[in-house]
Structures are given as C-alpha cells and as structure tokens.
Amino acid sequence: MWDEHNVHLDITDQDLIDLQEGKVDLYTFSYYMSTVVTSHEVKETVSGNFSAGAKNPYLTYSDWGWALDPKGLRYYLEMIYDRYELPLMVVENGLGAYDEVESDGAIHDPYRIDYIREHILDMDKAIEAGVNLIGYTTWGCIDLVSAGTGEMRKRYGFIYVDKDDEGKGSFERSKKDSFYWYKKVIASNGKDLD
Secondary structure, eight states: OTTTTTOOOOOOHHHHHHHHHOOOSSEEEEOOOOOBOOSSOOSOEEEETTEEEEOOTTSEEOTTSOEEOHHHHHHHHHHHHHHHOOOEEEEEOOOOBOOOOOTTSOOOOHHHHHHHHHHHHHHHHHHHTTOOEEEEOOSOSBOOOOTTTOOSSSBOOSEEEOOOTTSOSOOOEEEOHHHHHHHHHHHTTTOOOO
C-alpha cells in the first residue's frame, strides 16, 4: 500500500536498533469479558466496551450484556504469557451491576463478590500453569458514572455513592458487602476468598 501511494520512510539502522531495544518490561491490560466471532448465522449478538460478537450460549451475561467469563481471563493470561514471556498485570476487571440499598442501609452485592472471586480463582490457575502475574486491580473502588453508558445506576464499586442518573442524591458513601470481602482478600493476598 505504501508503494502504491509512493510513501517511503527514512529509517536508519539506528532506528531499527532503537525499535528492537525499546521493548516494554511488563504487559498490562484490562479484562472484562470474552467475545465470540463465528462464520455461522447469528441470532443473538452482544457488545461491551469496544467489543461485539455472537452471544456465547455457554456463558451467563450481566444486566448490560457483558459475558461473565473468568476462564477467558485465564486463557488470555496463558496465551499472552506464552507469546511474550513478560510479567503480566490485570489493571482493570470488574462488574457493572444494579445495586440496591436495603431499608437498614446495607448493600448486598454477592454477584460482584462471585464475579471477582471466580476471576481470582482462574488467575491462580494461570499462575500455577507458570504465568508470571504480578498484579491485579479491580474497576473500581467507588461507584462512578459509567464511561460506556453514561449511567450512575451501572455500579462497579465496593463503595456505594448516593447519586442517580440525573445527578441527584446526597453523594453519601456507604460500604457494600463486597468492600469488607475484598478487604479480607487483599489482607490475605488472595488466599481468603470466602
């Protein structure tokens, strides 16, 4: 294509050396869901953050249609580590969900705990398989406006923020069940997942 458009790059031998030596020390990425692509006719499609595909009949999906696939994370970790042999770090992973405040002020979010627990268990399996996974962070610690949908009702955090989709509310913060659970997970370096 470059030849067709008469594009010629002025690349020196030093440029090639710099490109070869300018490699990253670790590989970081976000993981929320897997996607399926097929050549077959598709009846149901799904989409997430910059991804779309056929609905996988073997997976469950969030209220926003994102596949819940911790095994997909393990597969990706093992594939990328095998390819690059660099330390890996998951810098974003989490579940957008509807959270309800009970009459006593409690926020029970077992679905978030289950989502993160299952992803941690599959990360542990990848580590056992030899992957050098050096870190994991969730998205996010506190509820915020979803960048993907512009909604506040799509909640991600361990801390609930009293704000609705119109920006109304006291902005008071309350710890969800997942807050206390994840605090325990961090303190045990991922060993205590109950």
